[in-house]
Amino acid sequence: MTMESKPKDFSKQSRIKIHQPDASKADRFNPRNRIYVRAVDGIWSTLRRRMGWIALSFFLILPWIPWGDRQAVWFNLAEQKFHVFGLTIWPQDLTLLAALFMIAAFGLFFVTTYLGRVWCGYTCPQTVWTFIFIWFEEKLEGARNKRIKLDQMPWSFDKLWRKSAKHTAWLLISLLTSMTFVSYFVPSAEVYIDVFTLNASGGVYFWVVFFTLATYGNAGWMREIMCLHMCPYARFQSAMFDKNTFIVGYDASRGETRGPRSRKADPKALGLGDCIDCDLCVQVCPTGIDIRNGLQYECINCGACIDACDTTMERMGYDKGLISYTTENKLDGIKESVLRPKLVGYGVVLTVMILLFIYASATIAPVRMDVIRDRNALYRENNLGEIENTFTIKILNKTEAKHQYQLSVEGIDNAKWIGPQTVDIDGGEVLTLPISVAVDPVELKRSVTNINIVVKSEIDGELVTTTQETRFFGN
Structure with a gap:
């Protein structure tokens, strides 16, 4: 039973169960149904944007950093050498590469156990590129309501040029992304000069076109479909969650019963909670979920709904935090425990592997x-x-x-x-x-x-x- 049909039942089970959408919202699982994401400002959205720009800047700049007579980061597959600044990894040293992947895996496990899916919400390439594409979409087609109306309008010159400009921008971003990615395997100067002078090899052209179309399709068209239907991380993340994992949670005991009211009205006198049922938390969600229905595997912990709700609470004169980064235990009024065996275990293994990797990297025989x-x-x-x-x-x-x-x-x-x-x-x-x-x-x-x-x-x-x-x- 959903919260709308039984608003006063706020048991633990009703808050944390995997959401089963009602018929009116079931079409969000349809890949053909488009989600129009509303722009939002706030502390978490600002943090996400800044982290995204930092990650994107590193991605774009690294292939151009010189190191002696080569670029600093170069995965030279032809000669079977991986250059990472002063470190050269040969096929005989690929155990280091395997160890690096294991460190990344345990790092992901550790962060997820503690902070939930912050990787997905803040640093995942799919999220970063999707929000970049959405930014161009907003600048060229307008805010959420304008984009909905534009798609419903018959074709006209205004609609044609806006759509054309948007897709051109998407393709240019995709091309830049693709050529940058290829530059990690082929010297960057050669990639840009040879591609535009038509002197590149067939293999280079193939991968440039392939990754251009992949980026354009993933960030421009598929977006949340990648998170909902294709990314395996959304499926196995539950094995890393526990009752002290930080999640984006809705305080149902404070928010229910939902309902609109004027700013001057006393919600208690009306028998209402703090949630005014504005649905802004749904409109800003990049995966189209309603966080008020409890913990759902589609939630990527991006915090957009927190910013939207805090803005509404501030306008209404209520305390912020109706939707916040919280834990299941905190929602149940149980004391939180940061140091628990699983988190400590992940942390110890991660620390040991990092130290061993540093030692092995520093003692590679010349x-x-x-x-x-x-x-x-x-x-x-x-x-x-x-x-x-x-x-x-x-x-x-x-x-x-x-x-x-x-x-x-x-x-x-x-x-x-x-x-x-x-x-x-x-x-x-x-x-x-x-x-x-x-x-x-x-x-x-x-x-x-x-x-x-x-x-x-x-x-x-x-x-x-x-x-x-x-x-x-x-x-």
């Missing part, structure tokens, strides 16, 4: 070596009567500067190194070097001996030693 034995023959006897084993050594210079490396073998006395023992390798290059190790049979105590191939180099004033164990076979 040199990597692989030693591959000759698979055709275990050993051979050369013309001097020595036992000779052949190896292929691959040395990867993981720095961005050229360095000289000294190679040697340890583990067998008087072993001869056949091949170059001093090599120069450019930054980011892999040297493949075939060599042989020869030993007098007298020095061999057994048929299989463990040996070490050693590579030494002075990097940034520090002697770096890399060792790879292998086996030497004799007769």
